[in-house]
Amino acid sequence: MSKDIIVKKGLNINLVGDAIKTLDISKSSKYYSVYPDDFHGVYPKLTIKADEKVKAGDVLFYDKNNEKVKFVSPVSGKINEIQRGERRKVISIKIEADKEIEYKNLGKLDVKDDKNKIIDYLLNAGLWPFIKQRPYDVIADPNMSPKSIFISGFSSAPLSADLDYISKGSEEKIQIAIDLLSKLTEGEIHMSVRKNSDSILSDLKNITIHNVSGPHPAGNVGTLINKVSPVNKGEVVWTISLQDLILIGSVVESGKFSAERIIALVGSSIDNPRYIKTLIGSGMSTILDKGIQDGNRIISGNVLTGKQTSIKGHLDYYSNTITVIPEGNDYDLFGWTRPIFDKISTSRALTFSWLMPNKKFDLNTNTNGEHRAFVVTGSYEEVFPLDIFPMRILKACMYKDLDEMEALGMYEVAPEDFALTEFVCVSKQPHQDIIRKGLDLMKKELG
Amino acid sequence: MGIKSSLHQLKERFKDNKLAPAFNAFHTFLYTPNDVTKGGTHIKAADDLKRTMNMVIISLVPCLLFGIFNAGYQHYAAVDAANGIIREASFLANFITWENFILGSTKVLPLVIVSYAVGLAVEFVFAVIKGHEVEEGYLVTGMLVPLIVPVDLPLWMLSVAVIFGVIIGKEVFGGTGMNILNPALTIRAFLFFAYPTWMSGDKVWVHQAMERTGTAEAISGETILGSFAQNQEIIYSLSDMFIGFIPGSVGETSKILIILGALFLIFTKIGSWRIMLSTIAGALFMGLIFNQVVDLGWITETSKFYGLMSVPFWEHLLIGSILFGAVFMATDPVTAAQTLKGKWIYGFLIGFISIMIRVFNPAYPEGVFLAILLMNVFAPTIDHYVVESNIKSRLNRIKLKTS
Numbered sequence: 095m096s097k098d099i100i101v102k103k104g105l106n107i108n109l110v111g112d113a114i115k116t117l118d119i120s121k122s123s124k125y126y127s128v129y130p131d132d133f134h135g136v137y138p139k140l141t142i143k144a145d146e147k148v149k150a151g152d153v154l155f156y157d158k159n160n161e162k163v164k165f166v167s168p169v170s171g172k173i174n175e176i177q178r179g180e181r182r183k184v185i186s187i188k189i190e191a192d193k194e195i196e197y198k199n200l201g202k203l204d205v206k207d208d209k210n211k212i213i214d215y216l217l218n219a220g221l222w223p224f225i226k227q228r229p230y231d232v233i234a235d236p237n238m239s240p241k242s243i244f245i246s247g248f249s250s251a252p253l254s255a256d257l258d259y260i261s262k263g264s265e266e267k268i269q270i271a272i273d274l275l276s277k278l279t280e281g282e283i284h285m286s287v288r289k290n291s292d293s294i295l296s297d298l299k300n301i302t303i304h305n306v307s308g309p310h311p312a313g314n315v316g317t318l319i320n321k322v323s324p325v326n327k328g329e330v331v332w333t334i335s336l337q338d339l340i341l342i343g344s345v346v347e348s349g350k351f352s353a354e355r356i357i358a359l360v361g362s363s364i365d366n367p368r369y370i371k372t373l374i375g376s377g378m379s380t381i382l383d384k385g386i387q388d389g390n391r392i393i394s395g396n397v398l399t400g401k402q403t404s405i406k407g408h409l410d411y412y413s414n415t416i417t418v419i420p421e422g423n424d425y426d427l428f429g430w431t432r433p434i435f436d437k438i439s440t441s442r443a444l445t446f447s448w449l450m451p452n453k454k455f456d457l458n459t460n461t462n463g464e465h466r467a468f469v470v471t472g473s474y475e476e477v478f479p480l481d482i483f484p485m486r487i488l489k490a491c492m493y494k495d496l497d498e499m500e501a502l503g504m505y506e507v508a509p510e511d512f513a514l515t516e517f518v519c520v521s522k523q524p525h526q527d528i529i530r531k532g533l534d535l536m537k538k539e540l541g
Numbered sequence: 542m543g544i545k546s547s548l549h550q551l552k553e554r555f556k557d558n559k560l561a562p563a564f565n566a567f568h569t570f571l572y573t574p575n576d577v578t579k580g581g582t583h584i585k586a587a588d589d590l591k592r593t594m595n596m597v598i599i600s601l602v603p604c605l606l607f608g609i610f611n612a613g614y615q616h617y618a619a620v621d622a623a624n625g626i627i628r629e630a631s632f633l634a635n636f637i638t639w640e641n642f643i644l645g646s647t648k649v650l651p652l653v654i655v656s657y658a659v660g661l662a663v664e665f666v667f668a669v670i671k672g673h674e675v676e677e678g679y680l681v682t683g684m685l686v687p688l689i690v691p692v693d694l695p696l697w698m699l700s701v702a703v704i705f706g707v708i709i710g711k712e713v714f715g716g717t718g719m720n721i722l723n724p725a726l727t728i729r730a731f732l733f734f735a736y737p738t739w740m741s742g743d744k745v746w747v748h749q750a751m752e753r754t755g756t757a758e759a760i761s762g763e764t765i766l767g768s769f770a771q772n773q774e775i776i777y778s779l780s781d782m783f784i785g786f787i788p789g790s791v792g793e794t795s796k797i798l799i800i801l802g803a804l805f806l807i808f809t810k811i812g813s814w815r816i817m818l819s820t821i822a823g824a825l826f827m828g829l830i831f832n833q834v835v836d837l838g839w840i841t842e843t844s845k846f847y848g849l850m851s852v853p854f855w856e857h858l859l860i861g862s863i864l865f866g867a868v869f870m871a872t873d874p875v876t877a878a879q880t881l882k883g884k885w886i887y888g889f890l891i892g893f894i895s896i897m898i899r900v901f902n903p904a905y906p907e908g909v910f911l912a913i914l915l916m917n918v919f920a921p922t923i924d925h926y927v928v929e930s931n932i933k934s935r936l937n938r939i940k941l942k943t944s
Contacts, residue, residue: 107584252584326939397583419584422577425545429573430591437587441810443596445587459577463589464569464674467718470593471879472813483928485879501932518586520593521718526581 098289099321101308103479105514107252107438109397110456111419113358113367115259126169126375127186127408128154133165133223134530135232135537138184146173151198151220151351154187162236166220168353168374170196186408189375197350209277216274219345223411224338228316228325230537231508231530240332242281242323247295247336248288248306250313251513254396255358255414257336258293259369265294267343268336274346276300279332286318295336311479316511320480325505337414357381357409361397361418362456363390376409378416386418391459393417398513399526422460430463437462440476440518466521474515482507484515488525491532496539499532509533545572562668566675594677596811600802601684601869604792607785609649611795612692613641615788616748619760630786648748649791651696652687659700660686663707667716678717678724678875679707685725685869688792689862689910690732691745698739702731722917723876726910733910741907743767746788764789765860766899766907772848782859793865796858803868812872815881816888820867821858823892828854831900849900863895866909876917880927887923891916 130138137158142148149170157163171191179185200219203212213236216222227234234240248257261268276283282302287293289305296303304322306312315333325331334342337355345351353374359381360367370381378392384405386392393400395413409416432444438455439445447455474484482503490498509526516525548568555561568574569591578585614636618628630636660679668675686703706728711720733740743763744751750762765787768775777787785795793799806812831850834840840847858864871877871891878887891912898908 109584324935324938326935326942328939391577391583393583400583402580402583417583423575425549425572425575427545427572430569430589431595434587438584439587441588441593443588443592443809443811445592447587457584459583460573460585461576461578461589462573462585462587463591464574464576466590466674466676467716469590469678469718469875471874471877472881472884473810475881481931481934483880483931486928501935502928503931503935513582517582517584518588520586520588520590522585522589524581 097302097304099286099304099306099312099318101306101312101317101321101479103476104250104309104311105440105477105518106250106309107398107517108452108454109252109419110362110454111360111364111367111417112253112454113255113360113369115256115369117356117369117371120370120372120376121380122191123373123376123380124191125174125377126167126171126189126191126373127377128165128168128189128375129186129408129410130155130165130184132411133157133233135159135230135534136163136165136223138165140176140184140187142173142187144173144176147171148173148189149196149198150353151200153220155184157233160235162217163222163233164217164220165223166351168351197352200345200349200351202349203274203346212274212277215346216342220351221342221345224334224342226333228319228331228333228508229505230533230541231510232537234332235330238330240279240281240330243275243279243283243332243334244315244319244322245283245285245301245334245336245339246313246315246318247285247293247303248291248313249396250288250310251396251398252310253358253360253415253417255337255356255369258291258295260356260358260414261336261340262294264340264343265297267340267347268295269298269300269343270346271339271343272298272300274342275332275334281323284318284322286313286315288313308479311511311514314510316506316508317479320482320506324481324503327500327505329505335412335414338412355409355414357413358415359418360415361393363418363420372409374409374411378403378405378407378409381409381416382418389421390418391421393419397457398517399510420456420458422458424460426460426462440473461522463520463522465523468521468523470520473518473520477514477518478511480506480511484512484525487532488512488515488523488528491528491535494532494535496536499536500540504532504536507533548572549575559669559672562672562674563665566665566668569674590677591680593811594680596809597681597806597869598684600805600812601681601688601792603798603801604688604795604865605649605653605684607795607798608688608791609645610636610638610641611645611785612648612748612791613638613644614786615746616644616760617641619747619750619762619788620758623758623760630781630784636786644748648692649687652690652692652694652699652791653684655696655699656686656703657683659703660707663704663712667712671716673716676717678711681873682707682724682728686728689725689729689790689865691740692748692791693745693751694732694739698732698736702728702735705731718875720875721921722914723870723873726870726914726917729910730914746790762788766849769848769852769860772842772845779856779859782856787860790862790865793862796864799864799868806868806872812868813874813877813884815884816872816877816891817867819885819888820863820871820892820895823889823894824857824863824867824896825854825892826889827893827896828852828857831896846900857896857899861899861907862909863892863899866895866913867892870910870913871916876920878920878923878927880924883920883923883927887916887920890919 138155169191174190175188177185225234289307434445487502512525710724710727714720747762807814894912895909
């Protein structure tokens with residue numbers, strides 16, 4: 095079954111440095127790191143000590159708020175260091191990897207197993223953290239039953255991995271994962287694919303395919319949810335990304351936690367942008383050259399929603415992209431008034447990107463102006479396809495009016511839905527951060 | 542390279558100084574800062590608030606230049622008229638002249654300078670006290686104010702009004718982005734109510750008309766609206782009104798240049814075409830109603846309302862400041878309605894009420910600024926109802942589910 099969705103509002107950001115479709119295999123990393131901060135809202139309780147030996151798939155820590163949710167090691171080896179910050183908060187768990195990875199036997203799962211058995215398996219195998227929920231955009235609560243599950247089958251974000259390419263050859267694994275998940279919801283599993291793309295994902299069974307056309311954020315899962323079945327008060331939907339579906343499928347198939355992942359290495363500072371097969375938690379230095387840090391920013395994720403990291407950092411748990419773009423820490427003479435040809439703008443205020451809709455831009459991290467109060471109205475709506483008033487909800491988050499946040503649709507959104515409004519904001523307000531803090535507040539007070 | 546790096550060192554050295562915002566305000570005019578993104582999106586669009594505000598200023602410059610020449614022209618034309626010489630306005634022959642320019646600029650430029658100097662001084666003081674950066678809001682306000690006052694307004698009055706307008710109209714609400722009333726119009730309203738003899742009547746709209754009153758060299762300083770309100774003969778042609786060879790506030794007379802400014806704002810996507818269009822629609826609609834009233838014979842020539850009511854509805858756009866208000870005042874994003882639907886309603890009501898005040902208040906027939914201030918107050922209410930419908934549809938979604 096397939097349905098059409100047309101997204102009218104949005105913005106495609108064309109950047110230099112898209113990955114060409116060749117696959118390299120990364121050097122194996124000596125150390126792997128897991129950062130509890132990758133999992134928003136999780137309060138880690140360690141189950142291992144320094145110098146302990148672990149296998150791939152052994153539990154490293156669980157969530158103190160929900161002890162069933164466990165997080166496992168992506169490789170086997172010795173716990174090298176547990177790095178702690180203020181008030182003994184765990185910053186990272188560093189594992190010195192074995193040469194040959196030893197896997198914990200997670201057992202097999204039968205397709206006919208019932209719901210609780212499947213949930214227990216996913217929890218114990220460390221696969222649960224890949225399932226996220228809305229409201230609040232956090233790891234799903236295993237005690238709740240979702241009204242439906244949403245998966246984005248294509249990415250429209252700038253310089254992000256082509257999901258068709260990374261899922262090629264993994265169709266069976268995806269199908270296994272979908273068959274499992276379909277038992278966890280009363281409703282349907284919805285997946286978006288790019289219209290007229292003859293994506294291999296269109297052939298999946300047990301799933302409703304939506305053919306989506308239009309500019310970014312057409313590929314965001316939040317857009318799909320809003321167009322198909324927005325989250326009402328009291329309801330829960332789950333979201334899961336395609337690369338994590340592949341991982342779940344492969345673990346269930348083999349009984350081994352193999353943290354293998356194909357990532358796109360992109361950005362204007364990368365000489366040969368391409369795809370790389372690596373493991374979750376790998377050191378950036380096994381993927382990137384040492385010298386690349388000079389004058390550049392390394393981002394785990396895409397340029398709109400990713401996290402800044404460094405050559406000493408590691409691939410985070412959810413990313414399928416590493417982006418490297420130039421830092422923009424330089425002054426620009428009369429930058430506020432001179433005609434601009436080399437940057438993207440949605441206005442025509444002596445900015446000329448509207449003349450070059452197909453040009454690929456080489457943007458840096460400069461803010462192009464200072465932080466200001468909200469002044470301009472109407473520009474967010476042009477890039478925001480959800481049936482929500484973006485500026486209203488942002489302001490409601492800022493003055494922490496829980497009733498208003500709820501009424502305006504806070505249950506439906508995630509920070510990434512506000513990435514484009516943040517990008518075009520002339521007042522340079524941190525929209526995603528405002529929404530994240532608003533969601534955290536709601537979860538604390540109401541959830 | 543030299544200036545850039547030495548300014549950078551200065552900025553770093555006095556980063557924590559109380560006066561840092563004042564220094565940064567100048568620094569960022571020369572150089573867009575070296576700030577990089579932290580958290581959130583790693584890239585940002587090219588526009589900032591300075592660029593946005595600058596577009597509005599650019600769109601106002603033609604009106605200012607025209608206003609300078611017109612200030613001179615109207616003075617000499619009125620002097621000629623008092624001597625019995627009727628002038629035929631012509632761009633090259635008697636409008637763009639040194640004489641007009643010198644007289645106009647000695648009157649108008651001081652207004653611009655005082656408006657900016659006083660207003661920005663207040664902004665700087667507040668920025669330093671509150672420890673935030675100097676916001677750009679006043680750049681546009683400072684340009685608008687000299688364009689909407691009579692040419693002979695004493696500078697001290699302007700200073701007092703600007704201080705009042707910026708503090709009471711804006712800073713007490715929390716500064717740029719937080720104000721309810723349009724600051725430029727707050728300044729004008731203050732002038733109007735505090736110094737009415739300098740802001741209205743038939744003597745203030747042409748240079749020296751006031752001081753020559755009662756002497757042998759007396760000249761007229763009346764606007765078209767004033768003439769209409771007193772049921773007098775109009776001596777200006779339609780093309781004079783359209784091009785702007787008429788007495789009035791400094792920058793509001795030239796309709797063609799206002800339209801050019803509007804097109805520029807719409808093209809650059811800075812000004813809201815919805816508000817501009819709906820304001821004009823509202824004004825035309827009210828004008829049409831009044832025309833009907835006259836046609837039906839409900840109002841006769843003896844009525845004091847007859848003059849303005851019988852003006853063909855579309856001519857209302859050519860007289861007074863309705864067009865200027867629609868393009869540059871009503872569209873202020875902070876004080877206007879913020880939702881798309883709300884903008885239509887807000888603009889329509891501004892146009893509607895403007896013409897209503899104009900016709901029913903012959904003593905002071907320019908109602909545009911009052912109409913905009915009134916709708917500024919009601920804009921949040923309009924938005925509230927627009928947003929409410931979105932909230933209701935969200936609640937209905939649940940009801941549909943449960944029923």
